[in-house]
Amino acid sequence: MQHRYIPMTEEDKKSMLKTVGVDSTEELFADIPDDVRFKGDLNIKPAKNEFELKKELSQLANQNVNLETHTSFLGAGVYQHYIPSIVDHVISRSEFYTAYTPYQPEISQGELQAIFEFQTMISELTGMEVSNSSMYDGGTALAEAVNLSAGQTRKKKVLVSKAVHPESLEVIHTYAKGPGLEVVEIDVKNGLTDLEQLKSELDDDTASVVLQYPNFLGQIEPLKEVNELLADRKKSMMVVSSNPLALGYLTPPGEFGADIVVGDTQVFGIPGQFGGPHCGYFATTKKLMRKVPGRLVGQTVDEEGYRGFVLTLQAREQHIRRDKATSNICSNQALNALASSVAMSALGKQGVKEMAELNMKKARYAKTQFEQHGIDIVYEGSFFNEFVVNVNQDVSQLNEKLRENGFIGGFNLGSLSGEWKNHMLIAVTEIRTKEEIDQFVKEVGDLND
Numbered sequence: 001m002q003h004r005y006i007p008m009t010e011e012d013k014k015s016m017l018k019t020v021g022v023d024s025t026e027e028l029f030a031d032i033p034d035d036v037r038f039k040g041d042l043n044i045k046p047a048k049n050e051f052e053l054k055k056e057l058s059q060l061a062n063q064n065v066n067l068e069t070h071t072s073f074l075g076a077g078v079y080q081h082y083i084p085s086i087v088d089h090v091i092s093r094s095e096f097y098t099a100y101t102p103y104q105p106e107i108s109q110g111e112l113q114a115i116f117e118f119q120t121m122i123s124e125l126t127g128m129e130v131s132n133s134s135m136y137d138g139g140t141a142l143a144e145a146v147n148l149s150a151g152q153t154r155k156k157k158v159l160v161s162k163a164v165h166p167e168s169l170e171v172i173h174t175y176a177k178g179p180g181l182e183v184v185e186i187d188v189k190n191g192l193t194d195l196e197q198l199k200s201e202l203d204d205d206t207a208s209v210v211l212q213y214p215n216f217l218g219q220i221e222p223l224k225e226v227n228e229l230l231a232d233r234k235k236s237m238m239v240v241s242s243n244p245l246a247l248g249y250l251t252p253p254g255e256f257g258a259d260i261v262v263g264d265t266q267v268f269g270i271p272g273q274f275g276g277p278h279c280g281y282f283a284t285t286k287k288l289m290r291k292v293p294g295r296l297v298g299q300t301v302d303e304e305g306y307r308g309f310v311l312t313l314q315a316r317e318q319h320i321r322r323d324k325a326t327s328n329i330c331s332n333q334a335l336n337a338l339a340s341s342v343a344m345s346a347l348g349k350q351g352v353k354e355m356a357e358l359n360m361k362k363a364r365y366a367k368t369q370f371e372q373h374g375i376d377i378v379y380e381g382s383f384f385n386e387f388v389v390n391v392n393q394d395v396s397q398l399n400e401k402l403r404e405n406g407f408i409g410g411f412n413l414g415s416l417s418g419e420w421k422n423h424m425l426i427a428v429t430e431i432r433t434k435e436e437i438d439q440f441v442k443e444v445g446d447l448n449d
Helices: 011-022 050-061 086-093 109-126 137-153 166-177 195-201 221-229 286-291 333-372 395-402 436-449
Strands: 157-161 182-187 206-213 236-243 260-264 280-284 295-301 307-314 388-389 423-427
Touching: 011 295, 050 280, 050 286, 050 436, 109 280, 109 295, 109 307, 109 333, 137 157, 137 166, 137 236, 137 260, 157 166, 157 195, 157 307, 166 182, 182 388, 195 221, 221 236, 286 307, 307 388, 333 436, 395 423, 395 436
Parallel strands: 157 182, 157 206, 206 236, 236 260
Antiparallel strands: 260 280, 295 307, 388 423
16 A cells, blocks of 8 residues: 555546546646746656655654653753653543634534633633733733723833844734834843833833843842833733743742733743644733733523523634724634643642743753853843853853753853853753753863863
């Protein structure tokens, strides 16, 4: 057998050509001028049978460095965390992995309940009143939050910290082009958003201030002080992008007066998978509930008084008048949201807190070890599980050497800006052991001599 799937037969081809009213495949392309048609052979390898093709693709795939073969200290938005085994068991059930939008609630109660539980847990973690059913990823969720703030306040200026993830910052700039928003980037000072510059840029035309908590450099932004700056401008909103695992220990942004909290739940139950897919969340206040992109699932009772779930709000162009829609986000990440829900449920409130504490303790142990090996820690402020070191050499070359020794090193900050030349952003999660941390620090130290 040459093929996994039965290919189209000659009889199939003849039948289809007859149906569309032509005699040959060549006749299908008769309208394309002969002089622009490609006459040669495509520069591709000859076709292989299924066994040979699988073997070749496996050999190519095995050239990738992965988390099974190497110990990772790379974060910067995608992290390796503990995933309870029950996650795969649940999301592998066909009624979940084949489900799409639960338009018919009478036959979608399981899917709707899973989404409802996701919303509930995100609201609890962020300290916000409502959460949507999920979004594509944290970057697009943040950009949607920026546009919502501009639409709600009817202001055009948005102040965004440069300590926000650089890829999310690019998405914000892209989203801002449509409504014509002015995106003002606020500099970083000692690893944190420069509050003096923020204060000077803040004016009556400011729709929102956008920060990340913890920020891209791992530092904990002073949300209370930012909220105090906004106190005199009640219409300006505070938008916070936040790692939900960190919120298992840190004070949630909602308690600091945040108007919108977004982020990515990749840290709960979703493996790295070479960068995707992810699952964004969007949490806000009841006041803004009808402006939230995507969907909200609500809880109700049926005619007999039994608990049930329905799609309550869908503020998107597919469901309401286009000029009234607040977003063109036309899908959610239901399966990944389910994975995050199962992971959070399996861990429980105490488990999430303990997991967050382990990240903090192990990151601080690693920081101490680096200091003892004479490696410069760049920022000394409060941090969660990421910190920046100066390795005094090209980070990309250092990471190549580390890979040869079985390690995936930290993120090369010098690839973003010359001011971070030789700077590495290191992530330490709860699954890293003392031995792995010690060996990694030794490798970096030895290669740094």
